[in-house]
Amino acid sequence: MAYDIIGYRPLNTFMHRRDPRVKILWFLALSLPAVAWNDPLWLLGVLTAVLIFNGVAKMPFKGALKILILLTPAMLVILVFNIFFFEQTVTASRPPWQLYYLGYVIPQIGSFGPYGYVSLESLVFASGAMMRFFIITLAGRVLLSTTSPSEVPATLTKLRAPVEMAVAVSVAFGMVPAMIQQVTSIFEAQRSRGWSVSSRNPVKAIRRFVPTALPIITRAISRSEFIAAAMASRGYGYNPAKRTSLKELKLNKTDWMMIVVLVSFLVVNQVSAFVFNMGDYRATAAMLRNALGIPT
Amino acid sequence: MEKASQEQVRDVQGTYDIVIENLSWTYSGSKHPAIRNVSLRVRPGEVLVITGPSGAGKTTLTRVMNGLIPHFYRGEMKGEAYVKGLRVKEYDVSVMASKVGLVFDNPANQLFTSTVLEELAFGPENYCLPRDEIIRRVNYALQFSRLTGLENKSPYLLSGGQQQACAIAAIVAMMPEILVLDEPTSNLDPEGTELVFNRVKEIAETQRKTLVIVEHKLDYVIPLADSLAVMNNGEIVAYGKPLEVLDKVELMEELDLQIPHATEIAYWFRKKGQALAKIPVTIDEGVQFLKSMLNPKNLPRITASYVERDDPQPRGEVAVRCEDVWYQYKDGSMALKGVDIPAIYSGEFVGFIGKNGSGKTTTAKLLNGLYKPYKGRVLIFGRDTKNLSVRELASEVAYVAQIPDDQLFAKTVREELAFGPRNLGVPDEEVMQRVDAVSEELELKPYLDISPFTLSQGLKQRVVVASAVTMNPRILVVDEPTTGQDYARAAAMMELAKKLNEKGTTVIIVSHNMDLIASYCHRVFVFYDGKVIDSGIPREVFQREEVLARTSLKPPQVTSICRRLADIGIPNNIITIPEMIEFLEKVVG
Numbered sequence: 001m002a003y004d005i006i007g008y009r010p011l012n013t014f015m016h017r018r019d020p021r022v023k024i025l026w027f028l029a030l031s032l033p034a035v036a037w038n039d040p041l042w043l044l045g046v047l048t049a050v051l052i053f054n055g056v057a058k059m060p061f062k063g064a065l066k067i068l069i070l071l072t073p074a075m076l077v078i079l080v081f082n083i084f085f086f087e088q089t090v091t092a093s094r095p096p097w098q099l100y101y102l103g104y105v106i107p108q109i110g111s112f113g114p115y116g117y118v119s120l121e122s123l124v125f126a127s128g129a130m131m132r133f134f135i136i137t138l139a140g141r142v143l144l145s146t147t148s149p150s151e152v153p154a155t156l157t158k159l160r161a162p163v164e165m166a167v168a169v170s171v172a173f174g175m176v177p178a179m180i181q182q183v184t185s186i187f188e189a190q191r192s193r194g195w196s197v198s199s200r201n202p203v204k205a206i207r208r209f210v211p212t213a214l215p216i217i218t219r220a221i222s223r224s225e226f227i228a229a230a231m232a233s234r235g236y237g238y239n240p241a242k243r244t245s246l247k248e249l250k251l252n253k254t255d256w257m258m259i260v261v262l263v264s265f266l267v268v269n270q271v272s273a274f275v276f277n278m279g280d281y282r283a284t285a286a287m288l289r290n291a292l293g294i295p296t
Numbered sequence: 297m298e299k300a301s302q303e304q305v306r307d308v309q310g311t312y313d314i315v316i317e318n319l320s321w322t323y324s325g326s327k328h329p330a331i332r333n334v335s336l337r338v339r340p341g342e343v344l345v346i347t348g349p350s351g352a353g354k355t356t357l358t359r360v361m362n363g364l365i366p367h368f369y370r371g372e373m374k375g376e377a378y379v380k381g382l383r384v385k386e387y388d389v390s391v392m393a394s395k396v397g398l399v400f401d402n403p404a405n406q407l408f409t410s411t412v413l414e415e416l417a418f419g420p421e422n423y424c425l426p427r428d429e430i431i432r433r434v435n436y437a438l439q440f441s442r443l444t445g446l447e448n449k450s451p452y453l454l455s456g457g458q459q460q461a462c463a464i465a466a467i468v469a470m471m472p473e474i475l476v477l478d479e480p481t482s483n484l485d486p487e488g489t490e491l492v493f494n495r496v497k498e499i500a501e502t503q504r505k506t507l508v509i510v511e512h513k514l515d516y517v518i519p520l521a522d523s524l525a526v527m528n529n530g531e532i533v534a535y536g537k538p539l540e541v542l543d544k545v546e547l548m549e550e551l552d553l554q555i556p557h558a559t560e561i562a563y564w565f566r567k568k569g570q571a572l573a574k575i576p577v578t579i580d581e582g583v584q585f586l587k588s589m590l591n592p593k594n595l596p597r598i599t600a601s602y603v604e605r606d607d608p609q610p611r612g613e614v615a616v617r618c619e620d621v622w623y624q625y626k627d628g629s630m631a632l633k634g635v636d637i638p639a640i641y642s643g644e645f646v647g648f649i650g651k652n653g654s655g656k657t658t659t660a661k662l663l664n665g666l667y668k669p670y671k672g673r674v675l676i677f678g679r680d681t682k683n684l685s686v687r688e689l690a691s692e693v694a695y696v697a698q699i700p701d702d703q704l705f706a707k708t709v710r711e712e713l714a715f716g717p718r719n720l721g722v723p724d725e726e727v728m729q730r731v732d733a734v735s736e737e738l739e740l741k742p743y744l745d746i747s748p749f750t751l752s753q754g755l756k757q758r759v760v761v762a763s764a765v766t767m768n769p770r771i772l773v774v775d776e777p778t779t780g781q782d783y784a785r786a787a788a789m790m791e792l793a794k795k796l797n798e799k800g801t802t803v804i805i806v807s808h809n810m811d812l813i814a815s816y817c818h819r820v821f822v823f824y825d826g827k828v829i830d831s832g833i834p835r836e837v838f839q840r841e842e843v844l845a846r847t848s849l850k851p852p853q854v855t856s857i858c859r860r861l862a863d864i865g866i867p868n869n870i871i872t873i874p875e876m877i878e879f880l881e882k883v884v885g
Contacts, residue, residue: 008410010449148410148411149410150409150410150411150413170410170414173410174407174408174409174410174414174450174452175408177450177452178404178407178452181452185698185699185702186703188661188666188695188697189695189697189702189703190703191666191686192664192666192686192690192694192695192764193690193694193703193716193719193764194686194716194717194719194767195715195719196687196719210705211703211715212705214705215701215702215703215704215705218701218749219701219702222701223404223405226400226402226405227405227406227408228368229364230400230405230406230407230408231408231418232364232367232368232389232390232393233362233364233389233397233406233467234393234418234422234467235390235394235419235422235423236390236422237388237389237422238391238393238394238422238423238424239423242424243422244421244426245417245421245427246413246417246420246421246427246431246434247414248427
């Protein structure tokens with residue numbers, strides 16, 4: 001299922017036509033500010049930009065929604081962790097201020113510190129953290145769905161990775177659909193024998209996976225051996241250092257323009273965050289306090 | 297003296313593309329050699345066909361030819377092998393592969409890139425060819441494989457026949473002088489088999505390349521072959537001109553090979569003491585042969601009443617019923633577009649036939665609830681599968697998957713057989729009783745306490761069926777029991793199903809092998825483009841030209857021969873060799 005959502009979709013859109021190196025830069029230009037900024041409002045802007053590119057690449061928004069659903073458990077963990085371990089960012093330019101406490105997540109026991117408190121600030125910060133996670137995943141999806149695995153070896157070679165690594169990555173991508181089919185067949189074969197995982201005891205549930213895990217492992221091993229033999233039979237290893245490539249990567253005018261725009265944006269967002277302390281969650285927190293009439 | 301013998305060796309290597317002398321190979325970890333004292337010589341442009349039962353050592357021999365043995369697989373080698381004058385022991389696979397292209401049996405195990413284009417370019421790229429040359433070769437290979445237009449598709453999404461054509465094209469793009477094909481059609485439907493053999497024919501007839509083909513379907517390859525080698529237990533037991541080898545009737549019958557029906561008919565005449573000028577192999581040759589052997593004027597008018605013996609009126613309650621069943625894949629495409637099966641009766645033995653992707657397997661998986669209909673109803677003994685889980689249905693319908701290794705996991709065969717009924721909550725005592733009874737019935741008793749992984753492929757398949765039978769199903773669905781199997785093993789599997797059927801189990805077989813369908817099934821359902829377009833007793837269905845043409849199905853060879861001899865009084869509805877022999881006994885014997 002996951003591969004349906006993030007796997008390569010052979011279309012011919014503006015994003016598909018870009019050189020993979022430009023797409024990697026695009027991914028960095030939108031993911032790095034998501035790391036540098038923590039203000040949910042600013043991050044909402046980045047998310048909107050990613051969603052616009054998602055549309056440009058003709059990726060179904062239903063897929064984005066599916067990702068959101070898949071990420072929900074992880075996002076909830078992020079939420080809880082951020083609430084529990086929230087500490088104000090205090091630097092010379094960011095003096096501490098009084099947090100506005102909303103209540104406890106769990107009752108305070110003994111000296112179980114400030115953790116367990118829910119403050120307005122921690123909620124604002126946590127929602128930013130969740131959005132950050134979603135932005136990076138969504139941008140990654142656009143990158144993967146618009147870049148053919150066949151472009152991966154040439155890209156890696158251009159980025160000066162060893163040929164062996166480039167081929168290995170390409171083969172790994174190529175084998176994904178076959179592996180998914182394999183896993184599905186194994187699950188179907190065992191379900192036909194009345195097998196299911198349903199058990200309330202987590203240890204038992206893990207043990208119940210053995211009838212599927214074992215065939216998956218043995219079949220994967222035997223398949224890898226066949227694939228290795230097939231690769232050797234096609235001359236792999238003849239002279240890796242001088243291996244040539246059918247795929248040629250060339251940057252066109254639009255690619256260069258994209259590079260200029262993306263590099264500029266990347267510089268601006270990193271400077272704004274690390275030099276001017278912009279994109280800080282406290283701006284939104286202060287706005288909320290003002291709106292709710294809570295004194296800062 | 298030594299110098300003279302060296303020169304002799306060089307002479308031999310110059311005359312032949314492949315020279316194998318007294319070669320033996322034992323895989324490391326194995327006690328017995330996979331091949332023993334094998335000697336072969338193949339001239340440039342020669343087509344050598346190697347056949348023999350599973351486990352005879354055919355694949356091992358092909359691995360020697362491109363250096364996978366001894367450089368990729370570990371083991372002990374005795375004797376010598378030279379290919380294009382290169383001593384195999386001395387040259388790495390990557391060097392040998394430029395001279396010898398090796399295509400494996402299973403396309404899924406040899407396609408590993410993301411697009412057809414990349415697959416075809418992989419070999420030339422490894423040999424560091426300039427980009428222009430790679431493009432030229434890829435275009436040539438695309439044209440050769442008839443895959444033009446599909447270059448950006450994932451090889452994995454092609455049909456079985458196209459996948460194997462792609463695997464052959466990937467080798468063709470490397471332009472080796474010798475091509476070795478190891479059972480290239482063992483996983484394909486009739487249409488895919490046709491596609492692949494047409495490509496092989498082009499290589500043999502137009503390109504005049506040296507070809508080594510390991511194959512069971514002799515009627516396809518014998519017309520191309522210059523020589524035929526038969527292997528058994530790691531040894532070559534017969535080797536020479538194809539017709540001379542086929543003439544060794546006793547040996548051929550002993551090895552239980554998939555002998556073309558035309559040849560089997562000739563064997564019958566030979567046993568009756570007739571001198572034969574030439575052994576027929578193809579349909580045309582079979583027709584000519586029978587015309588020459590049977591004088592129409594002397595043929596007594598026998599109206600063979602084969603139809604009556606088919607017993608088309610099944611009894612019992614309705615076990616399976618499909619009412620306008622639709623099924624949609626996750627990508628939105630429709631796999632089934634209104635399958636109607638009015639009734640499969642309890643105790644019947646039926647076959648689902650049709651080409652790959654026609655909906656046979658999807659329908660089979662709907663029967664045990666693995667898939668649920670998108671529209672319509674599937675009824676198992678009157679109960680709608682929509683409201684039943686796979687687990688609930690498992691005690692009614694057992695589905696046996698194509699590949700045994702997809703489900704074997706337990707430490708012992710006993711545990712493997714007990715797995716199903718335990719999942720259904722059957723008390724342990726009864727589980728063990730069932731395991732005992734089923735293992736007795738299916739002759740698995742001696743293997744109960746050993747690991748299923750150590751068994752031969754044939755035994756593994758028997759364990760898989762037995763593990764379904766221990767769930768006491770009333771319906772047994774066997775999906776493609778013949779995939780990747782030789783004829784003897786496939787027939788053994790069908791015998792097993794027949795045995796269960798005789799005890800009352802309803803059996804549904806999904807298969808491409810029309811010989812087996814003709815021999816075992818009471819009725820067949822013909823699938824085409826997500827629908828059942830025809831059904832009936834095999835004898836009738838094999839007469840319907842338009843259905844066969846539409847679905848690319850080929851009736852058994854004996855039927856095709858008989859249909860062309862109706863004018864000399866041979867009944868056109870004979871579908872098996874025993875029926876043909878019965879007829880011949882009456883008119884000639």
